[in-house]
Amino acid sequence: MKTFGIGLVGCGVVGGGVVRHLQANHDLLTERSGVGMELRVIATLEPKKVPENSGARLTGNWREVVDDPTVDIVVELMGGTTIAREVAEAALRAGKSLVTANKALLAHCGEELFALAEKHHASIYFEASVAGGIPIIKALREGLRANRILSIHGIINGTCNYILSRMADEGSDYAGVLAEAKRLGYAEANEALDVDGIDAAHKAVILASLAYGFWVKMDQLYVEGIRKVSSLDMAFARKLGYTIKLLAHIRPDEHNAVAVRVNPTLVPLSHVLASVSGVYNAVAVEGDVVGRTLFYGRGAGADATASAVLGDISEAAIDRNHGSGFRRLASNTCYSGTVPVQEMMSRFYVRLNVTDRPGVLARVADVFGRHRIGISSVFQPEGHEGESVPLVMLLDDARESDFSSALEEIENLDVVRRPSQVIRVEDFS
Amino acid sequence: MKTFGIGLVGCGVVGGGVVRHLQANHDLLTERSGVGMELRVIATLEPKKVPENSGARLTGNWREVVDDPTVDIVVELMGGTTIAREVAEAALRAGKSLVTANKALLAHCGEELFALAEKHHASIYFEASVAGGIPIIKALREGLRANRILSIHGIINGTCNYILSRMADEGSDYAGVLAEAKRLGYAEANEALDVDGIDAAHKAVILASLAYGFWVKMDQLYVEGIRKVSSLDMAFARKLGYTIKLLAHIRPDEHNAVAVRVNPTLVPLSHVLASVSGVYNAVAVEGDVVGRTLFYGRGAGADATASAVLGDISEAAIDRNHGSGFRRLASNTCYSGTVPVQEMMSRFYVRLNVTDRPGVLARVADVFGRHRIGISSVFQPEGHEGESVPLVMLLDDARESDFSSALEEIENLDVVRRPSQVIRVEDFS
Numbered sequence: 131m132k133t134f135g136i137g138l139v140g141c142g143v144v145g146g147g148v149v150r151h152l153q154a155n156h157d158l159l160t161e162r163s164g165v166g167m168e169l170r171v172i173a174t175l176e177p178k179k180v181p182e183n184s185g186a187r188l189t190g191n192w193r194e195v196v197d198d199p200t201v202d203i204v205v206e207l208m209g210g211t212t213i214a215r216e217v218a219e220a221a222l223r224a225g226k227s228l229v230t231a232n233k234a235l236l237a238h239c240g241e242e243l244f245a246l247a248e249k250h251h252a253s254i255y256f257e258a259s260v261a262g263g264i265p266i267i268k269a270l271r272e273g274l275r276a277n278r279i280l281s282i283h284g285i286i287n288g289t290c291n292y293i294l295s296r297m298a299d300e301g302s303d304y305a306g307v308l309a310e311a312k313r314l315g316y317a318e319a320n321e322a323l324d325v326d327g328i329d330a331a332h333k334a335v336i337l338a339s340l341a342y343g344f345w346v347k348m349d350q351l352y353v354e355g356i357r358k359v360s361s362l363d364m365a366f367a368r369k370l371g372y373t374i375k376l377l378a379h380i381r382p383d384e385h386n387a388v389a390v391r392v393n394p395t396l397v398p399l400s401h402v403l404a405s406v407s408g409v410y411n412a413v414a415v416e417g418d419v420v421g422r423t424l425f426y427g428r429g430a431g432a433d434a435t436a437s438a439v440l441g442d443i444s445e446a447a448i449d450r451n452h453g454s455g456f457r458r459l460a461s462n463t464c465y466s467g468t469v470p471v472q473e474m475m476s477r478f479y480v481r482l483n484v485t486d487r488p489g490v491l492a493r494v495a496d497v498f499g500r501h502r503i504g505i506s507s508v509f510q511p512e513g514h515e516g517e518s519v520p521l522v523m524l525l526d527d528a529r530e531s532d533f534s535s536a537l538e539e540i541e542n543l544d545v546v547r548r549p550s551q552v553i554r555v556e557d558f559s
Numbered sequence: 560m561k562t563f564g565i566g567l568v569g570c571g572v573v574g575g576g577v578v579r580h581l582q583a584n585h586d587l588l589t590e591r592s593g594v595g596m597e598l599r600v601i602a603t604l605e606p607k608k609v610p611e612n613s614g615a616r617l618t619g620n621w622r623e624v625v626d627d628p629t630v631d632i633v634v635e636l637m638g639g640t641t642i643a644r645e646v647a648e649a650a651l652r653a654g655k656s657l658v659t660a661n662k663a664l665l666a667h668c669g670e671e672l673f674a675l676a677e678k679h680h681a682s683i684y685f686e687a688s689v690a691g692g693i694p695i696i697k698a699l700r701e702g703l704r705a706n707r708i709l710s711i712h713g714i715i716n717g718t719c720n721y722i723l724s725r726m727a728d729e730g731s732d733y734a735g736v737l738a739e740a741k742r743l744g745y746a747e748a749n750e751a752l753d754v755d756g757i758d759a760a761h762k763a764v765i766l767a768s769l770a771y772g773f774w775v776k777m778d779q780l781y782v783e784g785i786r787k788v789s790s791l792d793m794a795f796a797r798k799l800g801y802t803i804k805l806l807a808h809i810r811p812d813e814h815n816a817v818a819v820r821v822n823p824t825l826v827p828l829s830h831v832l833a834s835v836s837g838v839y840n841a842v843a844v845e846g847d848v849v850g851r852t853l854f855y856g857r858g859a860g861a862d863a864t865a866s867a868v869l870g871d872i873s874e875a876a877i878d879r880n881h882g883s884g885f886r887r888l889a890s891n892t893c894y895s896g897t898v899p900v901q902e903m904m905s906r907f908y909v910r911l912n913v914t915d916r917p918g919v920l921a922r923v924a925d926v927f928g929r930h931r932i933g934i935s936s937v938f939q940p941e942g943h944e945g946e947s948v949p950l951v952m953l954l955d956d957a958r959e960s961d962f963s964s965a966l967e968e969i970e971n972l973d974v975v976r977r978p979s980q981v982i983r984v985e986d987f988s
């Protein structure tokens with residue numbers, strides 16, 4: 131049996147998980163793969179964090195991993211887009227297989243890296259970059275290969291889903307839940323990448339590229355995080371039959387241009403995505419042949435991510451053993467670019483602060499009507515005449531630009547007080 | 560670009576779907592696969608059912624498909640285990656790739672067919688054999704390769720799930736819903752294969768073999784269908800916080816022997832499997848590294864099955880193009896045989912017909928106690944003294960043999976009238 135050498139670059143939480151589980155399940159993995167895998171070098175600046183008896187040589191210099199002639203598969207787990215990019219490029223140039231969990235790297239440099247991989251007939255394996263242990267990359271790329279993908283809706287950031295689930299369950303406020311999430315290790319000390327939707331956007335770029343065959347640029351996405359979701363909105367959403375999730379939406383329009391956005395979203399309580407709670411992730415994929423599918427599991431953490439990384443390592447070893455070489459990222463020539471943000475379509479939940487006075491609803495409705503935006507429901511808690519009260523509305527499908535013009539006009543009415551709250555709605559119809 | 564020839568054996572509902580979707584998505588599939596695929600021959604006894612413009616030559620003799628030197632990939636969609644087996648064996652002996660949706664064939668002859676495939680260095684692709692369009696075979700075999708599989712729980716028969724969902728939603732009786740399912744085409748004219756659990760058992764054998772690396776024999780399973788599930792049980796289950804699903808259970812015990820069973824099961828309403836309704840399938844897989852995952856989608860029908868068959872056809876073409884040859888079914892030497900039915904562990908729901916008289920519960924509880932079976936809850940609708948009334952109990956985990964002895968003793972009590980109802984319970988703890 132042939133044996134392939136593995137080199138790790140980065141050995142933090144995920145790297146530690148990979149080393150431990152590779153030790154524990156080594157025999158099983160070998161039997162199932164039909165090839166040998168041996169961890170040979172680990173580059174890390176924190177050698178004390180490497181699990182004992184890893185069997186690997188430790189170094190502080192990543193070049194020693196890539197340059198090691200006994201290393202066939204380079205596993206990049208350091209994160210970031212600067213040194214990680216150098217590591218990835220050096221590995222591919224050397225014709226080595228690259229395994230990475232780095233969504234930021236792929237979202238920003240995926241196009242260049244895949245071109246480089248093709249040039250050097252090397253392959254990139256990136257199952258761990260989206261939704262942790264859920265084999266969604268493999269499902270989209272291989273299992274559903276015969277399908278035109280009609281839509282993808284994903285809960286793909288565990289931190290945001292943890293925060294929003296607790297807000298929904300307990301009626302708690304964003305700030306309190308965030309603080310607790312940090313204490314429990316479910317949110318990073320610097321939470322921005324997660325709660326501002328950037329991490330989910332990176333993953334959405336990868337999913338969109340797999341489904342539609344071209345690399346969507348980060349600046350072509352609409353991205354909105356969860357900071358402004360309040361317990362008030364969560365309560366109103368529930369009254370209307372919804373909960374609020376941070377959702378990635380990927381969907382081609384009738385001209386085969388693809389709309390990609392990440393935003394807090396009202397999801398019907400009856401939809402299975404509404405019951406995905408805590409740090410779990412789920413990706414709903416609708417294909418023209420298969421119909422509706424859903425993939426669910428833990429989206430982050432050392433263990434779930436290690437499952438995907440080890441799956442990829444074994445895949446790389448099997449490919450090298452077969453000599454099957456470069457796994458290209460397929461292009462789909464029928465899809466042509468992205469839908470500009472201003473032209474994206476969505477339903478909207480709007481919460482206005484209005485003076486409680488007869489005729490206010492009529493004036494607001496008149497503005498939406500003139501912009502040809504339908505109102506599907508209105509909800510207004512009782513107040514006292516003359517006071518400022520919330521006015522909650524669910525709107526029909528509207529173009530982003532039409533909606534913004536209407537909202538601006540409404541916010542200029544003398545009976546409306548800024549700021550308004552806007553959250554998009556998805557009914558999966 | 561190299562092009563591979565496809566030959567279909569059988570062109571009924573699924574075959575027709577394969578032909579239509581291959582026509583519709585041919586360019587996309589080719590771009591994504593990087594190889595050409597051409598449908599060249601179809602063997603069928605009903606040539607009028609073949610979609611027009613298939614481009615294929617029609618024949619009434621399956622040997623013409625297998626023997627055609629321009630056919631590289633044989634797609635067996637005729638079903639059954641007699642001629643289908645001949646087709647499969649002939650294709651493999653000729654070194655052709657075999658794509659099949661035939662769970663009965665694999666459950667009964669999988670071991671022999673995979674040995675033959677290995678001998679002739681040919682591969683078998685069978686994603687469509689379990690859970691239709693859900694790529695669960697690929698997930699188990701590849702994506703979760705690094706995991707010891709701790710358990711698999713699957714809703715893998717759409718007909719049964721349709722019937723049980725309607726019974727749960729409407730309080731209807733089994734017979735009425737079955738009749739309507741037949742009228743709507745959700746159940747076959749001869750429903751036995753589905754409602755007696757045989758179809759689910761075939762699929763459970765395949766899932767177990769993938770997860771544990773040896774072929775489980777059909778007579779090593781406990782298999783029970785849904786005929787005896789009554790609307791009364793459905794109502795009692797709901798009162799206790801459960802619904803009833805036909806579930807396949809696959810799980811190794813502490814000695815690495817694998818228990819495989821298919822039976823109607825009380826599933827907690829809070830578990831995601833409880834909300835899988837209608838003809839949808841779902842498979843929950845728990846791995847030691849990845850944790851809990853779930854895969855959901857349509858489990859049957861021409862379209863969903865065609866998605867899997869076409870995915871497999873493209874996979875076969877890619878493999879042939881790479882020359883990567885035989886895809887072996889991995890063995891896992893750490894798992895050793897199956898758990899005998901009498902030693903399988905389960906919780907039980909028991910509905911006894913008892914005379915409504917003081918002291919009855921004590922006598923029943925005494926028997927369970929002497930067999931060391933705990934009772935976790937008891938539910939008894941009010942009746943009139945002396946009448947026969949139901950006594951419903953949920954029991955703790957018990958060995959099958961202990962439970963049957965206890966039940967037999969209980970049924971011999973003078974206050975208990977046969978028949979009793981027994982349904983197994985799964986709490987996913």
